Structures are given as structure tokens and as C-alpha cells.
Amino acid sequence: MQRQRKVATPATTQGETMRPARPRREYVAAVRYPDGRRDLFHIRNADDLDDARQLVISEVGDVLSVVIAARH
Numbered sequence: 308m309q310r311q312r313k314v315a316t317p318a319t320t321q322g323e324t325m326r327p328a329r330p331r332r333e334y335v336a337a338v339r340y341p342d343g344r345r346d347l348f349h350i351r352n353a354d355d356l357d358d359a360r361q362l363v364i365s366e367v368g369d370v371l372s373v374v375i376a377a378r379h
Contacts, residue, residue: 334359
């Protein structure tokens with residue numbers, strides 16, 4: 308005869324169940340440089356679109372244009 312397994316219970320903190328962390332939104336940035344080159348960047352550590360834009364500009368420096376969209 309086989310035994311039944313115990314049902315796993317979620318981790319608790321002082322009697323409350325812990326919620327999984329909300330996944331951060333990812334962004335994609337298309338960059339055009341003044342010399343005509345272009346590049347794509349994937350941004351994972353941004354809070355919102357403005358933050359993603361600032362991260363890209365601070366990373367690459369002089370750009371002609373930056374287009375950012377949320378990645379689905």
C-alpha cells in the first residue's frame with residue numbers, strides 16, 4: 308500500500324503568506340547614432356519608460372534618436 312504525500316504549503320512570514328515578487332517590465336530601445344549606425348537594446352532594470360530612456364542615453368552617450376517600447 309502506498310502512502311499519500313503531504314500537500315506543500317507556501318512559505319509564511321509571521322502567519323501571512325508571502326506573495327511572489329511582481330515581475331519587472333522589460334523594454335526594447337532602438338537607437339540611431341549621428342553617423343547613421345543603429346542598435347537595439349533590451350532594458351530589464353527600468354521602472355518605467357522614462358527611466359529606460361535615461362538608462363539607454365547614459366549608456367551610449369550621443370544619439371540622434373531613441374525609440375522605446377514595452378516588450379511583451
